Amino acid sequence: MTLHAQHPPTSPMAPFDLVIFGGTGDLAMRKLLPALLHRHVDGQIGPDSRIYGIARDERTDEAYRERVRDAVAPLAAADPRIAACLDEFLGLLHYRRLDLGSEAGWPEFAAELGDTPGRVRVFYLAVGPSLFANVADRLDGVGLAGGGTRVVVEKPIGKDGASAQVINEALGRVFHESQVYRIDHYLGKETVQNLTALRFGNALFEPLWKAEHIDHVQITVAETVGVEGRAAYYDKSGALRDMVQNHLLQLLCLVAMEPPASLAADAIRDEKLKVLRALRPIDGGNAGQLTVRGQYRAGAVGGQAVPGYLDELGAASNTETFVAIKAEVQNWRWAGVPFYLRTGKRLAQRMSEIVVTFRRVPHSIFGDPNDGHSSPLAPNKLVIRLQPDEGVKLWLMNKVPGPGGMRMREVAMDLSFAETFGGRQPDAYERLLMDVVRGNPMLFMRRDEVDAAWQWIDPIRAAWEAAHDAPKAYTAGGWGPSAAVALIERDGRTWHEDGY
Numbered sequence: 001m002t003l004h005a006q007h008p009p010t011s012p013m014a015p016f017d018l019v020i021f022g023g024t025g026d027l028a029m030r031k032l033l034p035a036l037l038h039r040h041v042d043g044q045i046g047p048d049s050r051i052y053g054i055a056r057d058e059r060t061d062e063a064y065r066e067r068v069r070d071a072v073a074p075l076a077a078a079d080p081r082i083a084a085c086l087d088e089f090l091g092l093l094h095y096r097r098l099d100l101g102s103e104a105g106w107p108e109f110a111a112e113l114g115d116t117p118g119r120v121r122v123f124y125l126a127v128g129p130s131l132f133a134n135v136a137d138r139l140d141g142v143g144l145a146g147g148g149t150r151v152v153v154e155k156p157i158g159k160d161g162a163s164a165q166v167i168n169e170a171l172g173r174v175f176h177e178s179q180v181y182r183i184d185h186y187l188g189k190e191t192v193q194n195l196t197a198l199r200f201g202n203a204l205f206e207p208l209w210k211a212e213h214i215d216h217v218q219i220t221v222a223e224t225v226g227v228e229g230r231a232a233y234y235d236k237s238g239a240l241r242d243m244v245q246n247h248l249l250q251l252l253c254l255v256a257m258e259p260p261a262s263l264a265a266d267a268i269r270d271e272k273l274k275v276l277r278a279l280r281p282i283d284g285g286n287a288g289q290l291t292v293r294g295q296y297r298a299g300a301v302g303g304q305a306v307p308g309y310l311d312e313l314g315a316a317s318n319t320e321t322f323v324a325i326k327a328e329v330q331n332w333r334w335a336g337v338p339f340y341l342r343t344g345k346r347l348a349q350r351m352s353e354i355v356v357t358f359r360r361v362p363h364s365i366f367g368d369p370n371d372g373h374s375s376p377l378a379p380n381k382l383v384i385r386l387q388p389d390e391g392v393k394l395w396l397m398n399k400v401p402g403p404g405g406m407r408m409r410e411v412a413m414d415l416s417f418a419e420t421f422g423g424r425q426p427d428a429y430e431r432l433l434m435d436v437v438r439g440n441p442m443l444f445m446r447r448d449e450v451d452a453a454w455q456w457i458d459p460i461r462a463a464w465e466a467a468h469d470a471p472k473a474y475t476a477g478g479w480g481p482s483a484a485v486a487l488i489e490r491d492g493r494t495w496h497e498d499g500y
């Protein structure tokens with residue numbers, strides 16, 4: 001059954017102001033403004049809201065609107081609804097030149113925004129984290145940091161626990177924690193939100209969701225892209241900080257957390273925090289056995305030859321573009337269950353999924369798999385495909401119909417989101433931006449979560465640095481270094497790779 005074309009019940013937002021620092025940057029053009037456009041087209045953003053792009057160069061409102069028009073042209077070309085609303089949306093946009101190094105223009109900007117009681121004001125800091133404190137201070141200096149203000153920050157929130165603390169302190173001096181929205185865009189993905197729905201909206205899974213019945217969990221976030229012109233940032237970060245500290249750990253938390261008492265933001269964030277704090281520490285003593293880091297060499301992705309990381313960077317570097325980790329959540333529910341995490345750039349396929357592998361049946365009544373007639377019973381697997389081909393598959397053993405005895409085969413119950421729900425999957429930023437305006441922090445990271453994630457990550461980083469060895473090479477277009485395969489195969493398990 002397809003539930004096509006059901007218009008989502010979107011509640012129109014009360015008029016608000018959204019100010020994007022870094023208003024001409026990549027994030028604004030590729031993600032934020034297209035997301036706002038979609039919300040406008042669906043009637044969620046009315047004509048009295050204002051969206052400001054802020055940057056350092058001189059530009060008129062008109063020039064800014066034209067720039068945005070170009071950026072969203074492919075969306076308008078693909079959908080007549082968008083084309084029809086585009087001019088109205090562009091009319092909501094304004095551009096202001098503001099320099100963090102100078103006071104010029106700030107008081108006038110504050111006056112323009114005004115101070116209408118009850119009107120929500122969102123400042124989106126789509127700028128490097130080294131500028132967060134400056135923006136916060138400037139906003140404070142012109143009286144824009146008060147009650148109705150919300151501030152949104154993107155990762156990276158620091159490069160380790162100590163630097164994250166400095167950033168959070170600087171924000172904390174100006175804003176109350178409830179005003180700060182830390183984005184991890186994975187939490188806004190529909191399929192990631194569905195993890196909570198799947199686990200806690202069905203009675204089926206929860207009784208089995210524990211070490212007694214689950215053999216292991218795999219979380220893979222594989223990308224085909226390289227560093228995409230972000231080499232300067234990426235080389236200082238690496239996959240551990242760029243992906244594991246935030247996206248992969250958040251996914252792990254959603255899989256492993258205890259049932260929260262409600263959907264209240266803190267109820268969920270409290271449970272996620274407990275998972276982060278229960279992670280088995282990895283340091284110099286065990287990093288060699290539990291982690292693998294890799295760096296891609298030249299190869300081919302999707303039939304296209306691509307250069308190696310060092311060629312793209314044009315310099316020597318030990319930064320990892322791939323990580324695999326065998327993690328463990330040390331509590332009663334999960335003791336002894338490995339959580340294998342892996343993520344990397346320039347892998348064979350763009351694919352993010354969570355695979356929950358259940359334990360084997362305790363005894364097979366279907367004969368001896370070595371007798372030539374019977375097949376071994378594969379363990380059941382729940383595969384949650386986050387992207388692309390979003391959906392859920394439950395792999396079960398079935399009898400192959402027809403004569404020939406009880407021949408068993410593994411087949412999947414397949415819930416494809418596209419087939420079931422049809423329509424467009426909204427981008428994560430659409431939900432996240434509207435949640436900020438709505439004042440719902442459920443899908444944002446609380447400060448203590450960020451700290452706890454760094455507390456687990458920092459010793460891994462330190463162990464790698466102390467080991468002085470280079471990341472393992474892997475050929476672009478494969479599945480990472482062979483050591484990552486060995487990491488899981490040593491335990492008698494394999495990565496779930498063959499067709500989801």
Ligand code: BG6
Pocket residue numbers: 223242243
């Ligand atoms: C970002 C990382 O947070 O996530 C990028 O900085 C990465 O390096 C991106 O490419 C992946 O996001 P998505 O939504 O494309 O899976």
